[in-house]
Amino acid sequence: xxxxxxxxxxxxxxxxxxxxxxxxxxxxxxxxxxxxxxxxxxxxxxxxxxxxxxxxxxxxxxxxxxxxxxxxxxxxxxxxxxxxxxxxxxxxxxxxxxxxxxxxxxxxxxxxxxxxxxxxxxxxxxxxxxxxxxxxxxxxxxxxxxxxxxxxxxxxxxxxxxxxxxxxxxxxxxxxxxxxxxxxxxxxxxxxxxxxxxxxxxxxxxxxxxxxxxxxxxxxxxxxxxxxxxxxxxxxxxxxxxxxxxxxxxxxxxxxxxxxxxxxxxxxxxxxxxxxxxxxxxxxxxxxxxxxxxxxxxxxxxxxxxxxxxxxxxxxxxxxxxxxxxxxxxxxxxxxxxxxxxxxxxxxxxxxxxxxxxxxxxxxxxxxxxxxxxxxxxxxxxxxxxxxxxxxxxxxxxxxxxxxxxxxxxxxxxxxxxxxxxxxxxxxxxxxxxxxxxxxxxxxxxxxxxxxxxxxxxxxxxxxxxxxxxxxxxxxxxxxxxxxxxxxxxxxxxxxxxxxxxxxxxxxx
Amino acid sequence: xxxxxxxxxxxxxxxxxxxxxxxxxxxxxxxxxxxxxxxxxxxxxxxxxxxxxxxxxxxxxxxxxxxxxxxxxxxxxxxxxxxxxxxxxxxxxxxxxxxxxxxxxxxxxxxxxxxxxxxxxxxxxxxxxxxxxxxxxxxxxxxxxxxxxxxxxxxxxxxxxxxxxxxxxxxxxxxxxxxxxxxxxxxxxxxxxxxxxxxxxxxxxxxxxxxxxxxxxxxxxxxxxxxxxxxxxxxxxxxxxxxxxxxxxxxxxxxxxxxxxxxxxxxxxxxxxxxxxxxxxxxxxxxxxxxxxxxxxxxxxxxxxxxxxxxxxxxxxxxxxxxxxxxxxxxxxxxxxxxxxxxxxxxxxxxxxxxxxxxxxxxxxxxxxxxxxxxxxxxxxxxxxxxxxxxxxxxxxxxxxxxxxxxxxxxxxxxxxxxxxxxxxxxxxxxxxxxxxxxxxxxxxxxxxxxxxxxxxxxxxxxxxxxxxxxxxxxxxxxxxxxxxxxx
Numbered sequence: 001x002x003x004x005x006x007x008x009x010x011x012x013x014x015x016x017x018x019x020x021x022x023x024x025x026x027x028x029x030x031x032x033x034x035x036x037x038x039x040x041x042x043x044x045x046x047x048x049x050x051x052x053x054x055x056x057x058x059x060x061x062x063x064x065x066x067x068x069x070x071x072x073x074x075x076x077x078x079x080x081x082x083x084x085x086x087x088x089x090x091x092x093x094x095x096x097x098x099x100x101x102x103x104x105x106x107x108x109x110x111x112x113x114x115x116x117x118x119x120x121x122x123x124x125x126x127x128x129x130x131x132x133x134x135x136x137x138x139x140x141x142x143x144x145x146x147x148x149x150x151x152x153x154x155x156x157x158x159x160x161x162x163x164x165x166x167x168x169x170x171x172x173x174x175x176x177x178x179x180x181x182x183x184x185x186x187x188x189x190x191x192x193x194x195x196x197x198x199x200x201x202x203x204x205x206x207x208x209x210x211x212x213x214x215x216x217x218x219x220x221x222x223x224x225x226x227x228x229x230x231x232x233x234x235x236x237x238x239x240x241x242x243x244x245x246x247x248x249x250x251x252x253x254x255x256x257x258x259x260x261x262x263x264x265x266x267x268x269x270x271x272x273x274x275x276x277x278x279x280x281x282x283x284x285x286x287x288x289x290x291x292x293x294x295x296x297x298x299x300x301x302x303x304x305x306x307x308x309x310x311x312x313x314x315x316x317x318x319x320x321x322x323x324x325x326x327x328x329x330x331x332x333x334x335x336x337x338x339x340x341x342x343x344x345x346x347x348x349x350x351x352x353x354x355x356x357x358x359x360x361x362x363x364x365x366x367x368x369x370x371x372x373x374x375x376x377x378x379x380x381x382x383x384x385x386x387x388x389x390x391x392x393x394x395x396x397x398x399x400x401x402x403x404x405x406x407x408x409x410x411x412x413x414x415x416x417x418x419x420x421x422x423x424x425x426x427x428x429x430x431x432x433x434x435x436x437x438x439x440x441x442x443x444x445x446x447x448x449x450x451x452x453x454x455x456x457x458x459x460x461x462x463x464x465x466x467x468x469x470x471x472x473x474x475x476x477x478x479x480x481x482x483x484x485x486x487x488x489x490x491x492x493x494x495x496x497x498x499x500x501x502x503x504x505x506x507x508x509x
Numbered sequence: 510x511x512x513x514x515x516x517x518x519x520x521x522x523x524x525x526x527x528x529x530x531x532x533x534x535x536x537x538x539x540x541x542x543x544x545x546x547x548x549x550x551x552x553x554x555x556x557x558x559x560x561x562x563x564x565x566x567x568x569x570x571x572x573x574x575x576x577x578x579x580x581x582x583x584x585x586x587x588x589x590x591x592x593x594x595x596x597x598x599x600x601x602x603x604x605x606x607x608x609x610x611x612x613x614x615x616x617x618x619x620x621x622x623x624x625x626x627x628x629x630x631x632x633x634x635x636x637x638x639x640x641x642x643x644x645x646x647x648x649x650x651x652x653x654x655x656x657x658x659x660x661x662x663x664x665x666x667x668x669x670x671x672x673x674x675x676x677x678x679x680x681x682x683x684x685x686x687x688x689x690x691x692x693x694x695x696x697x698x699x700x701x702x703x704x705x706x707x708x709x710x711x712x713x714x715x716x717x718x719x720x721x722x723x724x725x726x727x728x729x730x731x732x733x734x735x736x737x738x739x740x741x742x743x744x745x746x747x748x749x750x751x752x753x754x755x756x757x758x759x760x761x762x763x764x765x766x767x768x769x770x771x772x773x774x775x776x777x778x779x780x781x782x783x784x785x786x787x788x789x790x791x792x793x794x795x796x797x798x799x800x801x802x803x804x805x806x807x808x809x810x811x812x813x814x815x816x817x818x819x820x821x822x823x824x825x826x827x828x829x830x831x832x833x834x835x836x837x838x839x840x841x842x843x844x845x846x847x848x849x850x851x852x853x854x855x856x857x858x859x860x861x862x863x864x865x866x867x868x869x870x871x872x873x874x875x876x877x878x879x880x881x882x883x884x885x886x887x888x889x890x891x892x893x894x895x896x897x898x899x900x901x902x903x904x905x906x907x908x909x910x911x912x913x914x915x916x917x918x919x920x921x922x923x924x925x926x927x928x929x930x931x932x933x934x935x936x937x938x939x940x941x942x943x944x945x946x947x948x949x950x951x952x953x954x955x956x957x958x959x960x961x962x963x964x965x966x967x968x969x970x971x972x973x974x975x976x977x978x979x980x981x982x983x984x985x986x987x988x989x990x991x992x993x994x995x996x997x
Contacts (some may be wrong), residue, residue, distance in 0.1 A: 066976070066977065066980075067976055067977075067979045068979040068980045068982075068983035068984075069908075069911070069979070069983070104878075107877075118899075129907075132898065133898040133899060133903070134896045136897060136899075136903075137899035138897045140892060140897055140899065143937070143940075144940075144944060147944065147945045148944055148945055154945070155941060155945055158941070158945070159934070159937065159941075162933070162937060163930060163933065163934060163937075166897075166930050166933055167927070167930045170926045170927060170930055171923070171926070171927070172928060173907075173910070173921050173926060174910060174914065174919070174922050174926050177907075177910055177911050177914045177917065177922070178914050181911075181914060181915055214981060225978065322919065326789060
């Protein structure tokens with residue numbers, strides 16, 4: 001496409017800046033980190049501009065045989081493009097949100113920049129092992145972010161996060177080694193077209209499932225998420241919810257579905273059951289939380305369940321819907337964690353009961369928080385609606401019962417989000433210190449404003465985001481067609497009514 | 510002419526033995542600390558010289574008949590050269606860190622580098638052996654020097670205890686090994702590997718199987734594989750830290766290379782007979798090494814268990830019984846040596862204000878804020894040992910798994926991989942103590958330049974930059990392993 005290796009450049013900029021951050025003073029580190037993430041965002045925009053919608057499936061490809069056994073091979077399709085955009089869009093906001101971090105600022109910024117490198121790497125890698133390396137290496141900076149800058153229970157949370165995800169992905173590594181030896185290549189686009197024997201597919205699928213289900217996270221292996229979220233610093237939560245969880249969904253859409261279509265169909269009901277349980281159970285759990293971050297964390301699990309349901313509906317609506325839910329959830333849950341962070345910075349508590357009546361002293365905050373609450377519920381006009389509607393209509397074509405249960409998630413989602421909003425923003429001002437909190441500062445506007453704009457953009461004109469991935473979704477759908485599960489609707493064509501009768505009735509009016 | 514050829518092939522060993530003897534004589538006269546330091550530097554130079562002599566053998570991939578010396582008792586082939594290079598590097602690093610340590614513990618003595626040279630000579634014989642007798646001579650030469658090294662701090666009770674324990678258990682292991690060798694000789698009628706292979710290729714008699722089993726048990730002692738690992742934590746903890754650095758690196762390489770030689774060259778036709786034994790030892794080492802390390806309070810004991818754990822992963826490669834598997838083991842070894850040395854050098858750098866060594870894990874608390882560079886180095890070593898990618902340690906585990914999967918040992922690879930998650934737990938604990946805990950403020954003493962440099966070099970090697978070496982390292986390991994398989 002272009003001579004400039006833009007993907008490598010996007011990896012290099014934060015990497016270099018991260019190393020610089022380690023050696024400079026804390027104020028400089030903040031500036032360097034912000035500048036690097038903004039440069040990466042600018043590069044991301046260039047990437048999006050230059051991306052040829054409807055052109056070749058894989059664009060911006062780079063390949064260098066640097067290592068033994070695998071290659072430095074990068075390239076993106078529309079699906080990866082949107083997720084990379086999400087990452088580079090959220091990163092500068094995370095850096096801005098880290099103003100309240102005061103200890104070891106240089107190392108903190110370095111960890112975040114390294115995180116950015118690894119996230120972009122995961123979405124851009126076109127070599128199986130390269131993907132694994134980026135995927136797995138992300139554990140280190142996140143472990144440090146939670147463990148060093150987290151809350152009171154940070155050590156337990158960081159261990160749980162690390163060991164859970166490591167256990168999941170190590171099984172995937174063995175499966176990858178087997179696949180590469182079977183297919184004789186580590187090239188992901190080639191593997192996406194390779195047909196593994198069905199029996200092997202089933203085992204491989206389970207191995208990949210072990211990794212992605214933990215990352216996603218799916219019920220019942222989601223328990224690391226609330227702990228990690230609650231203990232992580234605000235920006236850590238944003239990255240965790242905004243991008244890291246998407247790696248699970250990306251894994252399903254990039255590996256499990258195209259590489260093992262038959263196995264995916266075989267295990268679709270496993271996914272459906274786990275997702276249905278997740279939607280109902282975690283929504284109910286969210287309803288009784290006293291901790292704001294925990295509530296949003298559980299809502300993430302419920303939203304991710306909608307994603308998996310959509311992915312395994314094996315049709316275009318479901319797949320597109322899942323992608324939009326992922327993007328939308330990345331923005332909205334990130335924004336909700338930022339909203340929590342805004343008031344946490346002022347009062348240093350996440351107890352819902354300590355707040356109340358914020359609409360009186362923080363009207364602008366209340367407005368933005370309202371927008372993101374509505375987007376999380378899936379109100380038409382916001383990004384949440386587009387994704388959830390598409391996912392649910394996708395699954396409706398496969399099973400109306402699954403669709404029915406999954407839809408209760410929307411209702412329960414409205415219940416817990418509105419209940420949260422009412423307790424925090426409306427009602428009396430119970431506590432004097434909460435009532436005295438100042439409204440949003442310029443920095444906080446700069447964080448929340450762009451996300452609000454993006455949420456509305458995606459809600460009103462989702463075509464901008466759907467267009468780049470349309471061909472890729474269609475290709476995936478074609479690949480999955482042979483394994484498509486049968487619909488439970490069993491539509492039977494009625495006998496056509498006699499022509500004369502309609503004409504007669506028409507005439508009667 | 511034949512003798513000249515043999516002497517030429519064994520030139521590095523001759524250099525080592527002659528310089529060892531000369532330096533021993535010199536040390537009888539030079540008893541001051543300055544002399545000891547000079548002898549130390551000379552020994553390092555000798556090792557570098559020997560490495561320079563060995564390197565061409567590896568690059569040219571010499572093997573088979575061309576490498577055989579002394580009527581087939583000794584083989585200076587590329588495989589031995591690979592192992593020797595690692596041994597020289599490990600021994601050199603241990604020598605570099607030794608003087609500073611011993612000077613703080615009652616003075617450095619010139620005997621130390623001399624003993625190391627003799628131990629290295631023994632190891633060279635071990636990895637070059639093509640005959641059970643060479644094997645035993647090399648092993649004992651190495652062991653005798655090692656027993657003395659472990660007890661080098663005469664006044665220190667723990668050091669003396671370590672030396673005694675090492676001696677008693679080592680002698681027992683040698684006995685078991687000898688018993689296995691005699692059985693093997695009795696049932697095959699020969700002591701040369703090629704001869705044993707020729708007999709056993711036709712079929713393994715019960716007696717020879719017993720011989721093989723006892724030999725593997727004896728070797729398992731030397732590589733500290735489970736269930737013959739019990740001596741490791743005690744000896745590693747009690748021995749002076751530079752000696753532990755040496756024990757954890759060089760003899761491991763030698764004993765593992767020796768195990769490869771015995772299994773592949775002598776019993777290569779009967780892989781089914783030892784594959785299960787090696788596979789069991791591998792998994793048991795991984796699991797016991799990981800679980801045993803969790804409760805440790807002393808960093809040296811923890812590193813001892815970690816070395817047991819690492820040996821387990823290397824044995825997974827041997828269990829594959831393929832050229833690829835042996836190459837994977839060699840790559841693993843090449844990554845393991847700098848990793849271990851980095852770890853122990855970092856431990857050596859931890860001193861309190863008055864210069865005393867710190868060994869308790871709780872003393873590491875908050876190291877990242879008091880001594881950020883040591884913390885960074887030790888942290889990299891820990892992540893690397895845990896096999897988390899981006900650090901080079903992952904590559905070692907990866908190639909080993911790859912070889913095991915290619916050999917059809919999927920369950921073995923899977924269980925080993927899951928075992929690495931248990932291992933990750935205690936490596937993370939060290940990182941946690943260094944980075945998450947409040948500073949204990951104990952490690953405040955200054956470290957020497959040599960330590961700084963060694964830690965920096967090993968940290969750079971295991972950092973992501975190491976990935977660029979994968980091609981060269983893989984090619985060299987493939988040459989070395991190929992030589993071994995071409996011979997059988």
